[in-house]
Amino acid sequence: MKLTYESTLILHNIEVRQDQKNYIVEDATTGEFYEMPLICIDAITLIQKGFDLREVEEKLQKQYPEEDVDMVDFAQQLLDLELVQAVDGEEIVCKKEKEKLGFSWISPKVGRFFFNRKTMLLYTILFVVNIVLFIVHPSLLPNYKDLFVFDVMTFNILVWASVTFFLVFIHEMGHVLAIRAHDFPTKVEFGHRLFLVVLETDMSPVWKLSAKERNILYLAGMSFDTVILFIALIMQLLFQIHSQVLSGILAIIVFDTTLRMVYQCCIYMKTDLYYVFENMTACYNLMENGKRYIKGLFVPKFRVSNGELFNGEEKVVRFYGLFYVIGVTVTITLAVLFYIPQSVYMMRQTIPNLQKPISNLYFWDAALIMLQTVVMVSLLLYSWRKKYRNE
Known part of the structure; x- marks a missing residue:
């Protein structure tokens, strides 16, 4: 999958919780959890709003002038983690399956x-x-x-x-x-x-x-x-x-x-x-x-x-x-x-x-x-x- 600055992403259903230092991101589709800093959470928020990678990068560079922002690289990481549902309208097949857990019979x-x-x-x-x-x-x-x-x-x-x-x-x-x-x-x-x-x-x-x-x-x-x-x-x-x-x-x-x-x-x-x-x-x-x-x-x-x-x-x-x-x-x-x-x-x-x-x-x-x-x-x-x- 070729990513460019004009690419737009649709992410899985994601829940974000603030932790002690950073944030915990839960992928509701796979049940996986990831730790991310605030800049990544802001990037995800902008992606979910429909901005392409260039627009997201420009906004983050203004908000975090001391950070080295590379949205194409970050988007590739999201792909590797299988957090992406679609790129430019093309659906991404998720290989991970949410694991079935048990013991629900215990009150x-x-x-x-x-x-x-x-x-x-x-x-x-x-x-x-x-x-x-x-x-x-x-x-x-x-x-x-x-x-x-x-x-x-x-x-x-x-x-x-x-x-x-x-x-x-x-x-x-x-x-x-x-x-x-x-x-x-x-x-x-x-x-x-x-x-x-x-x-x-x-x-x-x-x-x-x-x-x-x-x-x-x-x-x-x-x-x-x-x-x-x-x-x-x-x-x-x-x-x-x-x-x-x-x-x-x-x-x-x-x-x-x-x-x-x-x-x-x-x-x-x-x-x-x-x-x-x-x-x-x-x-x-x-x-x-x-x-x-x-x-x-x-x-x-x-x-x-x-x-x-x-x-x-x-x-x-x-x-x-x-x-x-x-x-x-x-x-x-x-x-x-x-x-x-x-x-x-x-x-x-x-x-x-x-x-x-x-x-x-x-x-x-x-x-x-x-x-x-x-x-x-x-x-x-x-x-x-x-x-x-x-x-």
């Missing part, structure tokens, strides 16, 4: 029951109480051996996987209920963090809300994590549990929930706290610009130019670089304190069992563990190879 009243001013205060108090309980009773802190409830390692993995899936599901239901509190639809699907498979809730409707309201939705999963952790800690403290299995499951709940909450601090991945940080700073491409900033410290061609940032974002991007390093440090620390010792302990317990008779349960337990290890390492190496080959 907004249910969402508001779990997420309102009083409950958010309660979640905050419980979060502090959990920290106090760990300080006063250090024996409650997670230990890498908490996952080993049974002598048979395969049973341990099955129990751990089942408990983890249930806890992650509860976490995501926190996000779902917080979104439904505003009567927005959503969905839950599988995603990944590094090489870890995770569940993810579609949070795109948050852009219809104010920044303060968005933070509640981002923290909703951790709010439910806080309640689960509090219940597990109190049960360990106040009840004498004689069942080894129940005691072990409680320990796994504390272990898994605590480490997942610590992982939220690893904002070099797009964790819930990353979105809170991004939302509070109003820098909505923080990860991408942060990565370029860090790479640019060593490789000049990756340096972030001021043209890639909105005004005032330079300091935030540098500050994010510090948190990026802290997040990587937290990940390495967790691996050293928990995941590596777990793997070593599991191998020490299972490898000798390969010498047992083939009819022995522990032989097959060891064989399954070794097979699982080979598969997981192979998938990890494959994902790394694929990632770096495409970069």
